[in-house]
Amino acid sequence: MVSGLYNLALVTAQEGEHFELHAGDGGFWADTAGIMLVLPVLAFLLILVVGKRMKHKGGEIAVAALAINLVWASVLFYLNATGGVLDQTTFEIGRIGSGLVFELGWVVDGLSILMFWLVNFVGLLVFIYALGYMKGDKRVDWFFAAFSLFAGAMLILVGAPNLIQLIIGWEGVGLASYFLIGFYWEDLANVKAGNKAFMVNKLADVGLVLGAILVGVALGSWDFGDINLAAFEGNAELAAVAGVGGLLLFIGAMGKSAQFPFHIWLPDAMAGPTPVSALMHAATMVTAGIYLMARLFPLYEYMASDLRTTMIVIGTITLLGVGLLAIVADDIKKVLAYSTVSQLGYMMTAMAAGGYTAGLFHLFTHAAFKALLFLCAGSVIHAVHSNNMSEMGGLRKYTPVTFWTWIVGALALSGIGLSGFWSKDEILGTLSHEGYEAVMWISVAGAFVTAFYMARATFLTFFGTYKGHGEPHESPRIMTVPLIILAVPSALVGIVNIPGLSLGRLRNYTEWLSVRLVPMGDHHPEAIDWGLAMIGLAAALLGVLVGYAIYFKDAETQLERDSFEIPLLFPLLRKKYYIDDLALGIVALFTGPIARFVNWTNTYVIDIIPNAIGGSVKALGGFVYGVLDQKGVDGVFNGLSAATDGAGSVVRKWQTGRVQQYAAAVVAGALILVALFVFVI
Amino acid sequence: MTFPDWISEPVNWVFLVIGLTVLVSGFRVVTSKNVVHSALFLVATLAGTAGLFLMLSAEFVAWVLVLVYIGAVVVLFLFGIMITRAPMGFDDSLDGDHKVAPAILSVSVFVMMAWASIDAFGTSLVASTGTATSTELIGESLLGRFVIPFEVVSFVLLAALIGGITIARRDLTPAEEEERAAV
Amino acid sequence: MLLNQFLVLAAALFAMGVYGLLVRRNMVLILLSVELMLNAVNINLIAFESYLVTPEAVGQIFAIFVITVAAAEVGIGLAIVLMIFRNRKSANVDDLSLMRW
Numbered sequence: 001m002v003s004g005l006y007n008l009a010l011v012t013a014q015e016g017e018h019f020e021l022h023a024g025d026g027g028f029w030a031d032t033a034g035i036m037l038v039l040p041v042l043a044f045l046l047i048l049v050v051g052k053r054m055k056h057k058g059g060e061i062a063v064a065a066l067a068i069n070l071v072w073a074s075v076l077f078y079l080n081a082t083g084g085v086l087d088q089t090t091f092e093i094g095r096i097g098s099g100l101v102f103e104l105g106w107v108v109d110g111l112s113i114l115m116f117w118l119v120n121f122v123g124l125l126v127f128i129y130a131l132g133y134m135k136g137d138k139r140v141d142w143f144f145a146a147f148s149l150f151a152g153a154m155l156i157l158v159g160a161p162n163l164i165q166l167i168i169g170w171e172g173v174g175l176a177s178y179f180l181i182g183f184y185w186e187d188l189a190n191v192k193a194g195n196k197a198f199m200v201n202k203l204a205d206v207g208l209v210l211g212a213i214l215v216g217v218a219l220g221s222w223d224f225g226d227i228n229l230a231a232f233e234g235n236a237e238l239a240a241v242a243g244v245g246g247l248l249l250f251i252g253a254m255g256k257s258a259q260f261p262f263h264i265w266l267p268d269a270m271a272g273p274t275p276v277s278a279l280m281h282a283a284t285m286v287t288a289g290i291y292l293m294a295r296l297f298p299l300y301e302y303m304a305s306d307l308r309t310t311m312i313v314i315g316t317i318t319l320l321g322v323g324l325l326a327i328v329a330d331d332i333k334k335v336l337a338y339s340t341v342s343q344l345g346y347m348m349t350a351m352a353a354g355g356y357t358a359g360l361f362h363l364f365t366h367a368a369f370k371a372l373l374f375l376c377a378g379s380v381i382h383a384v385h386s387n388n389m390s391e392m393g394g395l396r397k398y399t400p401v402t403f404w405t406w407i408v409g410a411l412a413l414s415g416i417g418l419s420g421f422w423s424k425d426e427i428l429g430t431l432s433h434e435g436y437e438a439v440m441w442i443s444v445a446g447a448f449v450t451a452f453y454m455a456r457a458t459f460l461t462f463f464g465t466y467k468g469h470g471e472p473h474e475s476p477r478i479m480t481v482p483l484i485i486l487a488v489p490s491a492l493v494g495i496v497n498i499p500g501l502s503l504g505r506l507r508n509y510t511e512w513l514s515v516r517l518v519p520m521g522d523h524h525p526e527a528i529d530w531g532l533a534m535i536g537l538a539a540a541l542l543g544v545l546v547g548y549a550i551y552f553k554d555a556e557t558q559l560e561r562d563s564f565e566i567p568l569l570f571p572l573l574r575k576k577y578y579i580d581d582l583a584l585g586i587v588a589l590f591t592g593p594i595a596r597f598v599n600w601t602n603t604y605v606i607d608i609i610p611n612a613i614g615g616s617v618k619a620l621g622g623f624v625y626g627v628l629d630q631k632g633v634d635g636v637f638n639g640l641s642a643a644t645d646g647a648g649s650v651v652r653k654w655q656t657g658r659v660q661q662y663a664a665a666v667v668a669g670a671l672i673l674v675a676l677f678v679f680v681i
Numbered sequence: 682m683t684f685p686d687w688i689s690e691p692v693n694w695v696f697l698v699i700g701l702t703v704l705v706s707g708f709r710v711v712t713s714k715n716v717v718h719s720a721l722f723l724v725a726t727l728a729g730t731a732g733l734f735l736m737l738s739a740e741f742v743a744w745v746l747v748l749v750y751i752g753a754v755v756v757l758f759l760f761g762i763m764i765t766r767a768p769m770g771f772d773d774s775l776d777g778d779h780k781v782a783p784a785i786l787s788v789s790v791f792v793m794m795a796w797a798s799i800d801a802f803g804t805s806l807v808a809s810t811g812t813a814t815s816t817e818l819i820g821e822s823l824l825g826r827f828v829i830p831f832e833v834v835s836f837v838l839l840a841a842l843i844g845g846i847t848i849a850r851r852d853l854t855p856a857e858e859e860e861r862a863a864v
Numbered sequence: 865m866l867l868n869q870f871l872v873l874a875a876a877l878f879a880m881g882v883y884g885l886l887v888r889r890n891m892v893l894i895l896l897s898v899e900l901m902l903n904a905v906n907i908n909l910i911a912f913e914s915y916l917v918t919p920e921a922v923g924q925i926f927a928i929f930v931i932t933v934a935a936a937e938v939g940i941g942l943a944i945v946l947m948i949f950r951n952r953k954s955a956n957v958d959d960l961s962l963m964r965w
Binding site: 690700707719737738758764782795803804806821822825846849 | 865866867868869870871872873875876877878879880881882883884886887888889890891892893895896897899900903906907910911913914915917920921922924925927928929931932933934935936937938939940942943944945946947949955958
């Protein structure tokens with residue numbers, strides 16, 4: 001094993017940047033950080049073997065793995081926050097000639113430490129929540145196994161020092177999400193949702209892999225440090241492929257992060273159990289695309305800046321267009337799903353506009369409050385035994401803890417005062433600073449829409465009177481405690497990145513992120529732009545007010561309450577812009593002929609040899625049986641017995657029982673003997 | 682020796698007569714349609730044979746033949762004929778259906794043996810001693826060299842005696858058996 | 865006297881005995897034919913004795929034994945015929961063909 005220690009002294013502060021790079025190498029904790037990548041995968045294997053027999057069906061192992069991981073993550077977080085950690089450990093596993101090297105290992109820098117902490121912290125809380133949520137369900141051991149595999153794959157992804165390991169983690173995450181979306185596979189709809197997620201992701205992954213190959217081969221290395229350094233220094237080979245490679249990699253990111261038009265898989269992915277939605281589609285998996293963009297930010301910043309326009313357009317369409325879909329959704333999880341896609345659009349727009357820190361900060365806050373919202377939704381679903389808001393109402397009386405934590409999450413998401421406010425404000429600031437004024441106003445509109453649909457969801461679910469069956473009850477403590485714990489960062493985490501504010505020894509988010517090999521050249525505001533902040537806040541409050549006006553009042557049925565309609569727009573939204581139908585139509589157009597062709601090839605080309613072998617063996621067998629055995633061997637024996645039988649039936653006729661005939665025979669025999677003796681001898 | 686030489690000896694005339702008797706009687710034994718006639722023709726054959734023995738200086742054997750064979754065996758045969766209710770008169774069903782094959786067989790036997798003997802002995806002559814073999818000589822032989830076969834033959838006769846009685850015994854009816862047991 | 869005249873005579877007698885053995889249906893007549901054959905044998909023996917003139921008259925002794933055994937055989941044979949007649953009410957040898965296929 002070759003452990004490569006990265007050269008830390010490569011980069012110093014660049015002119016125009018307001019920070020200097022201070023970083024230690026993290027010591028023992030960074031050197032052993034690989035344990036975070038390995039433990040959940042080991043947990044996966046262990047749960048498969050012994051999970052069935054345990055009290056919580058392997059959930060204990062999953063929780064334990066992430067808890068141990070959290071120790072490392074927390075220590076590294078603290079080290080990074082106070083002094084900065086920059087380290088990389090790799091093991092070479094293969095080599096093509098003398099050029100491209102295949103390595104596996106882990107990188108420890110500002111970005112990856114933050115991601116480690118995020119995945120482990122939110123993951124641990126969701127796992128604990130899942131212990132309660134999945135209790136008594138079927139195949140719980142497989143659930144925790146696949147969930148652990150997902151966590152492990154995500155950690156492998158975020159800790160990847162090169163494109164190859166990133167792809168490995170990427171595919172692992174896709175695989176685990178396929179297992180978990182189709183978890184209740186008895187229902188065909190769930191299976192289809194899993195297939196849809198997998199296939200849309202796979203389509204986008206074509207871009208990812210092609211882009212990775214292009215960049216890697218052009219440069220001669222897959223290592224992120226090498227790529228970013230090359231981009232920063234203006235490497236000629238990289239520059240040649242940066243445009244196409246960057247576009248391809250962006251397409252890959254679009255698939256995972258559900259950017260328009262690859263967003264179609266995410267709402268359907270709500271078919272999986274709610275803890276799955278909470279972790280995967282809110283906090284971690286979908287952020288893999290954003291993470292990739294963040295990792296390769298220098299490539300886009302210094303070399304492929306032409307792509308930025310395309311990226312911003314797509315991000316903006318995602319932001320607003322998909323956000324609108326949340327207004328007409330009846331399933332509470334679908335509301336949150338569209339909201340997630342919309343927020344991912346925010347993040348992608350911010351990254352595309354050059355807001356490295358802004359985009360990642362929003363990712364950070366979004367993780368907290370979206371996971372919280374999903375877990376609350378899970379709690380509500382657990383209480384009401386239905387996903388649809390048309391069967392809810394007035395739940396704040398029945399599930400108070402869920403209600404208050406939901407409010408915290410909703411306010412955060414809408415950007416009113418709590419963490420979401422700060423992160424959204426930073427995005428608006430970046431957009432404005434970089435000169436994308438139109439996009440900024442669209443984002444403001446997006447904030448209005450966000451607040452509006454969240455208000456709708458809140459009022460329909462928690463206010464009014466209960467319209468469902470039975471008596472809803474609050475969830476058990478094992479589920480509500482994670483909710484409360486998550487509510488804290490949802491509310492407060494904005495503090496870590498208030499411009500100009502530094503938390504003493506812990507510094508602030510920007511500084512944490514700035515521990516990286518290559519300067520990103522993004523903008524860091526010195527102080528809060530209150531004008532922009534107020535605009536954003538105003539938009540959000542307006543959204544809440546309009547929502548209140550329309551949805552607050554109670555009525556006989558939920559459908560009456562939900563009866564607000566904008567003609568033309570709402571029906572279009574209900575049909576999800578016909579994108580799903582388009583995708584289905586394209587697929588149907590191609591799969592038929594392709595399937596028929598493949599079938600033909602299989603039957604007439606590939607199967608020829610096995611069929612021929614089988615046919616000839618069969619013929620041989622028939623020959624051996626029919627000719628050799630039946631006629632040959634059996635013939636011999638049958639013939640033998642027939643001959644014996646025939647001879648017997650002839651000879652026995654000699655036994656006439658008549659003495660005189662016997663005597664005649666004796667005489668004749670004696671005569672012959674005598675003749676023999678007399679004449680011959 | 683030629684035929685004229687042979688015929689000129691008076692012994693051979695006697696032989697011819699006796700021989701013809703024997704042959705004819707023998708033929709009638711096997712072809713007679715009357716059972717009793719067959720038995721009686723056998724008597725004639727045996728008598729002729731005894732005559733031949735006398736000619737060959739075997740006095741003792743000749744008289745033994747007459748005594749035993751004609752005196753006892755033929756009588757036994759007649760008893761047997763009577764007891765088995767053989768048809769007394771002429772009976773066509775005395776012979777079997779197939780006569781050709783046995784005839785051929787017997788003729789071939791005769792030819793074989795005749796040819797063998799003629800081929801072997803040609804015109805050898807019997808020793809004509811003029812005197813008959815003395816009984817004393819036979820007695821000495823019987824109890825001398827051939828004493829063991831003599832004793833064995835006596836056992837054979839004993840066995841035949843006992844065996845004959847045993848075989849031909851009438852099974853007792855259950856009533857008679859009880860009577861026997863009570864006694 | 866020629867030896868052969870006796871031998872040929874005996875051969876003829878023997879052949880006739882064979883014919884009778886194979887043709888006759890009555891069991892007693894079959895035994896009769898057997899006696900004929902034995903008789904022919906006796907003639908042969910005596911003839912050879914006269915030709916060879918052994919010191920102990922072997923041929924004649926042999927002939928005596930043949931006669932004796934023939935007598936014993938007739939006794940037993942007729943006893944058997946008697947039993948068969950009692951069982952099957954017939955002295956016909958064709959009725960005896962039980963041991964057949």
